[in-house]
Amino acid sequence: MKKHNFNAGPSILPREVIEKTADAILDFNGSGLSLMEISHRAKDFQPVVDEAVALFKELLNIPEGYSVLFLGGGASLEFCMIPFNFLEKKAAYLNTGVWAKKAMKEAKAFGEVVEVASSAESTYTYIPKDYVIPTDADYFHITTNNTIYGTELHKDLDSPVPMIADMSSDIFSRPIDVSKYICIYGGAQKNLAPAGVTFVIIKNDALGKVSRYIPTMLNYQTHIDNGSMFNTPPVVPIYSALLTLRWIKAQGGVEAMQQRAKEKAELLYTEIDRNKMFRGTVNNNEDRSYMNICFIMNDEYKDLEADFMKFATGRGMVGIKGHRSVGGFRASCYNALPKESVQALIDCMQEFEKLH
Numbered sequence: 001m002k003k004h005n006f007n008a009g010p011s012i013l014p015r016e017v018i019e020k021t022a023d024a025i026l027d028f029n030g031s032g033l034s035l036m037e038i039s040h041r042a043k044d045f046q047p048v049v050d051e052a053v054a055l056f057k058e059l060l061n062i063p064e065g066y067s068v069l070f071l072g073g074g075a076s077l078e079f080c081m082i083p084f085n086f087l088e089k090k091a092a093y094l095n096t097g098v099w100a101k102k103a104m105k106e107a108k109a110f111g112e113v114v115e116v117a118s119s120a121e122s123t124y125t126y127i128p129k130d131y132v133i134p135t136d137a138d139y140f141h142i143t144t145n146n147t148i149y150g151t152e153l154h155k156d157l158d159s160p161v162p163m164i165a166d167m168s169s170d171i172f173s174r175p176i177d178v179s180k181y182i183c184i185y186g187g188a189q190k191n192l193a194p195a196g197v198t199f200v201i202i203k204n205d206a207l208g209k210v211s212r213y214i215p216t217m218l219n220y221q222t223h224i225d226n227g228s229m230f231n232t233p234p235v236v237p238i239y240s241a242l243l244t245l246r247w248i249k250a251q252g253g254v255e256a257m258q259q260r261a262k263e264k265a266e267l268l269y270t271e272i273d274r275n276k277m278f279r280g281t282v283n284n285n286e287d288r289s290y291m292n293i294c295f296i297m298n299d300e301y302k303d304l305e306a307d308f309m310k311f312a313t314g315r316g317m318v319g320i321k322g323h324r325s326v327g328g329f330r331a332s333c334y335n336a337l338p339k340e341s342v343q344a345l346i347d348c349m350q351e352f353e354k355l356h
């Protein structure tokens with residue numbers, strides 16, 4: 001049976017990325033060696049990093065003066081590296097979910113943290129709009145897509161201070177104005193690569209402004225100076241990321257990704273809103289994520305939740321269970337998910353409705 005992969009992360013990758021990674025694991029560039037058994041400093045591998053960096057810059061239209069890094073540690077380590085490198089006195093954070101909260105928690109160890117707004121009181125089902133960002137903050141931190149709750153900022157915000165964004169789960173799903181940010185980061189395992197690599201885009205001249213000692217490995221400058229090769233980078237995930245970047249480019253770039261994401265999301269939200277058995281957890285249209293689409297069963301059908309899960313699983317749906325903290329269902333529709341998978345899920349919902 002065909003599987004429709006709605007996993008939230010690690011998640012679906014383009015088939016050709018998986019196949020070409022598998023080829024390189026068996027024989028990298030006809031060298032007779034596996035990608036897993038060559039040095040990251042091998043002359044064949046440097047071009048992989050160089051091309052991945054170049055494609056990041058090209059696809060996201062990154063201005064001069066920025067570096068692109070591939071590191072270990074996941075987005076979660078960035079939660080601490082960000083304040084270590086950028087927070088001197090005060091930072092502002094928008095609290096839109098568990099990831100934002102975790103980022104905020106780390107920052108508190110380094111200086112004053114202002115929570116400009118929070119939607120915690122409604123289980124993060126919307127993105128706060130009216131708030132004041134202190135003009136004396138060193139930066140304003142946002143999470144552009146809230147993977148667990150299915151809310152997303154579809155446009156770059158305006159801020160009186162430089163912005164920093166966790167874009168773990170929506171990177172490369174829309175064009176971004178990188179010049180508004182001093183740092184954009186994320187775990188690659190949602191929309192780019194298998195788990196194991198973290199991408200960081202940094203404005204070079206935003207560094208060097210804090211007075212504390214920064215441990216070598218946690219200092220972004222170390223990784224800029226060494227082209228992500230200060231220590232051994234995650235070679236295999238970087239190679240897969242390169243293949244995904246080539247695939248995005250061949251599909252027409254981030255504008256095409258945005259168009260596809262919008263089409264898929266509109267199809268699914270339309271069904272959620274129409275179907276008598278289901279409802280979305282995010283009601284404000286402009287906050288609805290294109291990447292993670294969260295829905296629950298209407299009250300009168302609540303006891304059929306497990307039945308629907310079984311019904312959908314039996315028809316090839318994978319990974320549609322909502323995050324353990326919110327329940328219900330979550331269909332993650334990342335770049336590589338084909339429209340046919342969304343249609344297959346919609347068919348399930350319609351068939352299930354007919355049975356009841």
Ligand SMILES: *Cc1c(COP(=O)(O)O)cnc(C)c1O
Pocket residue numbers: 009073074075076077099143145146147166167168169186187188190
């Ligand atoms: C998955 C996710 C994280 C955590 O990423 P790790 O690489 O596992 O540390 C952080 N932020 C967002 C928005 C995520 O979706």
